[in-house]
Amino acid sequence: MAFATTFTAPAAHAATTASPSASTSQSSAGTSGSCSDADVAICVQSATAVLTSTSGYSTSIRIFNSGDDSLKAGTLTVSMNAMYSFTSRVDMQDWANGDAHIPTQSVLGTVQVPEIKAGKNASVSIVVPADSTQLKSIFSWGPKPLLFSYSNGIEKDGASVNSFVTRSTDGLKTAGTPALSMTVVLPLTASSWSGSASAVKELQVGTGKQSSGSSSSSSSDSKQTKPTQSSTSSGTDATASSSSSSSSSSSSQAGSDSSDSDTEHYSSIVTLNEKAETTQRRQLELLKKYPILQSIADPLYLQTFPIPPQVTGIMQPADFDITAFAAKGSSAYANAGISDSMWDNSLAQKALQTATGDSNSKLDSYAWQGKGNWTQRALDTARKQGYSAAISLTDFASDDDSASAHTGKYTVKTASGDMSVLVAQKQLSLLAQNAATTKSADAETTSAGRIARLMAQSALYQMEQPYAERVLLIAMKSSEDLAYADQVMSNLSQASWLKLTDLATLKKAESYKSGQTATQSIPTASGLSSSELMALNSSLSALAASKDDISRFSTSILSSKEQSESSPTTSGTSDAQALARGDAAQTGQQSDDASGWISQLSLAQSTIAIHSLDGTGRNSSLPSTAAQLAGALLSGVRITPSESVTVVTETASLPVTVSNDHPYAVHVIVSSKTDSAEIVTSREAQIEIPAHSEVQVTLPIRVAAAGKANASLVLLDRKGQAFGTTHTTRITSTLRLSDMSGLAILVVAGIFGLLGLWRQFNRKKDPDE
Incomplete structure (x- = not known):
């Protein structure tokens, strides 16, 4: 067997006996x-x-x-x-x-x-x-x-x-001597997600369409039939699936809009970047070239493939960071829009079925480690969610660093049953992930040096215990350099002292530790750094704010059915404006009940949230999309700026036009305040604006003296909280003697005139007159 490792096209080679180039x-x-x-x-x-x-x-x-x-x-x-x-x-x-x-x-x-x-x-x-x-x-x-x-x-x-x-x-x-068994696993996840501005706009105006399992990439509209995913389910997974049914029943508010939906995700709200198609093609080529390479896929990422690859197993949807979730607690995530049912094993299986187009598809599921450690609490959480196996990448069983290389399997007890923790061998996994074992290892600063160390280290592990039956796990990373991964697999698969095996072999192997001894190997700290916790808290706060804004819009701005029917302001307005816009057909098909639309909005926010809080930490910009979605709701109801008003009498009217871009009527309050005591307007006026319409309301103006004033106009929800942009309208008064004032002067003048005449005819005359 002969092979060599080459990473770059070498310069012109020459034998040492000649003049090297x-x-x-x-x-x-x-x-x-x-x-x-x-x-x-x-x-x-x-x-x-x-x-x-x-x-x-x-x-x-x-x-x-x-x-x-x-x-x-x-x-x-x-x-x-x-x-x-x-x-x-x-x-x-x-x-x-x-x-x-x-x-x-x-x-x-x-x-x-x-x-x-x-x-x-x-x-x-x-x-x-x-x-x-x-x-x-x-x-x-x-x-x-x-x-x-x-x-x-x-x-x-x-x-x-x-x-x-x-x-x-x-x-x-x-x-x-017998070859050392080794399992190499590659996480199949997206390198990054981004928010879709067009999907946000479609949701705002009510044209967003969510079909269950729609692809979140440009290939989502493909009509090509997806091949059936082979089923490799085990009995433990079936048990795990049933154990998670209780958590599935507490689905989020966003998942109730369609009884046919098999996910709790609004997939079109997040998209893959422009390099996704190239990355997916190279991932497919790598898996096809090395069938022994084990792949654990995010089922939501699988849905973005025109034809999904055959994978070994699936992980939690969106590569959700379970370790961070366990460190923070469920309440913080619920406030951010993420329910437990969004990432449990049963939903992961349904997402797999959507990706493959086969309702019978079922694969072993593995809880993939996030940025934190697999603490006892994190393992309890994963097992409760239906995952019977977890992949540990770092800091598990750190007390074994000095021990000989051993089978990477621990069986730990959790509140919901035993959990198999498949622990990646630290040094080999670092090298397979294109990382150096230490900062001082100068040769390992290049890929060629890391490959050389990887092969040497694996040979050392075989020589440590040449006759012991062991299965080592090498875990690559989600952002793996696929060209480097190809070199890793090429070298490992040709090494005479190694035998590459599958995950099933590792799962069936005898545990290195179990019971109480395995429990002692579990990390006690979350492992999240202060900067990671700060970033996590920032994302959770931003997502909670967007969720609260959607809830506020639903309860305090969106008009109820009773308000829409009783409002005199909108009588006959909606149909007339729909005809004028030319979308009467669409408006006529619009459901009278806005709950489905609100559910879509909530579902979209939750989808953004779960992708934001994945285990890679590379999607920190997504909460801004959730803020954009919530902001579009509030800014979709707005005051149209009006021109200055000139008043020449004691009373007048200030016209205010309010627009509604949404597919359902809203009921808001127009608030007005002036900066002058002599020129004032009515403080508030309630107004109902039909879907995709605008309505004008007039605010009375009272003037006590000539002058100028600025009227600040702002919208309030029904709880009196302001939203949107404040607009300022200039009011100028040029008060004259007219109307009641002029009439009063004329009346007084007439009275004095009559008194003068009466006195003239009734006074006593002098004898000389």
Whole structure:
């Protein structure tokens, strides 16, 4: 068996007996990916991770000069210790960190490195043929120490990196031992979700249409029939499903609008980004290429595939973060719009059936770990929700770090029954996730270095207990670099000391710990950092505010049926305006009961909420979509700005036009206040606005003196709370002697005139007159 690991197209290869190739890059060190902050850094771009009898060894190295001065020409040397095999994980980690001193006297090859100017880098490569003396001198299989060193005779310019190469059993005359069983699992979830502005608008104006299980991506309207998902259910899952039926009965208020709905999610309110189609295609290719790769899928993400892939199992809907939920408590999530039934196992199975188009589809379910730890409370919560198995990625059984590699299965007791916790092996999973084991492991700053360490570490674990029956779990991450995942699977599947198995094998394996001993391995702290808790609290508060706004609109702004029928303001208005707009047919088909529309709004808010609080932490922008949805409701009822009003009498009227963009009538209060004591308006006026209409109400104006005033107009709900934008209208009074004032003056003048005439005719005259 012969294979080699290559991550980048190497530079022109040359045998060590010839002149190895070297080239100087024209890009600056800062922009071309230096793997170290040191002035002189050695970055392993590609390397053979596993040696066989026919593979030979090849590597491509890039040397960076991040200093201020040019780097004189020097020599890169690759050397190893052919006689040494690591037998301790401590020694292996010390070597990776550069803390161990192991001689590497066997030189695989050297290459001359030209002068490197400041801020530049040089790429070199070495190829060692399989029949070379150095490679033939390896008589034992296992991980070997490998050293990359650079020197140009100046001490400060020297650099070295410790790495690994693993000799397989191929072609060696050594006794064979059973292969180590290993299960590799890939979470099939979306890398990110975003809110749909168009869906928000459709919901606001009442044209949103929710069909059960509609896809949330651009492929959602595909008419192609989905293939049937094979059923691999187990008896434990059936029990778990029935145990969660009680929680399913307490469904959220949003799920009652359709008896045919098989989910409690308004899928069109969230969409995938533009790269989703490419990502899905590459995920499908990876699963097809490696059928042994186990996949645990978010059933809501599966619904976005035009043709969903065959998967091993499903996780909780939307990759909901159960660990964070357990740390915060259900009340905070209920206030944010998330009910327990939205993410239980029974709903996950229904979402799977929607994705596959087969009402009989059923798969094993696994509670996938979120950002926090699987505490006892978190496991109790997951088991109560119907999940009989959980995948643990980090910080479970940390007391076993110094123990030999063992089967990654614990059986713990919960209030709802036993729970199988499948624990990922820490070092192997980190490396499979394209992460270094420690910050000090310089070779592991590149993908090639991490693959080399992964293969060496797996060989070490097999050598620790070569005859013990064990099944190790390697867990990849949801945002996995699929090209790197391909390299991981290629190397693991070809390693002679490994046997890749499925999750069913791991679940059936004997537990490493169970009962009280397993309980002692459960983390006691949530594991959420202060920044993660702060972000979680911020999202929960924002989502709770949007949920409260929808509830407020429903109870205090939306008109009740009785109010709509008794309101004199809207008599005959709705039909006339519908005819004028040309949507009388749509309005005529509109249900008289707004509860279904409100349920859709609540369902959409809850869907946004559950996607916001997933285990990846990459959807923190989604609560703004929920705020947008709630804001659209409140801003959809608004005052139309009016022109200034000029008053020439003691009384007048202020016209106020209120618009309603929603598909149902609203009943609000128009409030008006002026900043003048001489010019005042009526304080409040109730108004009913039909669906998709506008209504004008007049507020009386009373003037005591000439002058100017500003009238502030704002809408109030029926509880007297303001909402929307405040508008200001200018009122100008030019009061004249007219009307009652002028009439009073004329009457007084007439009285005085009559008195004058009466006195003239009734006074005594002088004798001389």
